[in-house]
Every structure is written in structure tokens, then in C-alpha cells.
Amino acid sequence: MTCHKSSAGQISTALWDNEVTTQAGKKVTLLQATVERRCKDGQWKSSNGFNRNEIPLITSCLQKSFEHIIGSRQGEEAEGGSRQRG
Numbered sequence: 001m002t003c004h005k006s007s008a009g010q011i012s013t014a015l016w017d018n019e020v021t022t023q024a025g026k027k028v029t030l031l032q033a034t035v036e037r038r039c040k041d042g043q044w045k046s047s048n049g050f051n052r053n054e055i056p057l058i059t060s061c062l063q064k065s066f067e068h069i070i071g072s073r074q075g076e077e078a079e080g081g082s083r084q085r086g
Contacts, residue, residue: 004065012037014033
């Protein structure tokens, strides 16, 4: 399930909840990030290949995603939440 998206131009990032079980048997939710470029070649397509001019856009989107993770973690710690993000 997507929990956060950000975009800059044709570049977008998404954070996904990823539930895993630790070796101790405890279930925790971690975040997984994906990056893609949307382009139209007759039909809309996604790509995970980028040119040099798109790298700053990727950096910007990932920074926004990281800030969301940190903000979520601080909010959960203040509320005493048990979800683990990382």
C-alpha cells in the first residue's frame, strides 16, 4: 500500500509499507521506496532509466520522501506508536 508520493517533472517516488517478520518472529513494517519516470510514447509508460538532467529531480523527490519518513517517525514516537519505519 502506498503511503506517500512525491513528484518533480516526470519523476516520481513512492513509499510503500512493507511488512516483514524478523528472525525473532516479530512483525514490523518498514518502508520501501520506488523511483520512476513517466513518459508518453503514444501511450503512457514507466521507466526506471534516467538521463543526467533527471538526477536532480530524483534527488529532490527522494529528499521529500526521506523528510516524510523522518516526520512520520517523530510523530509516531510522540504518540508512542509501535510501527518501525526505515
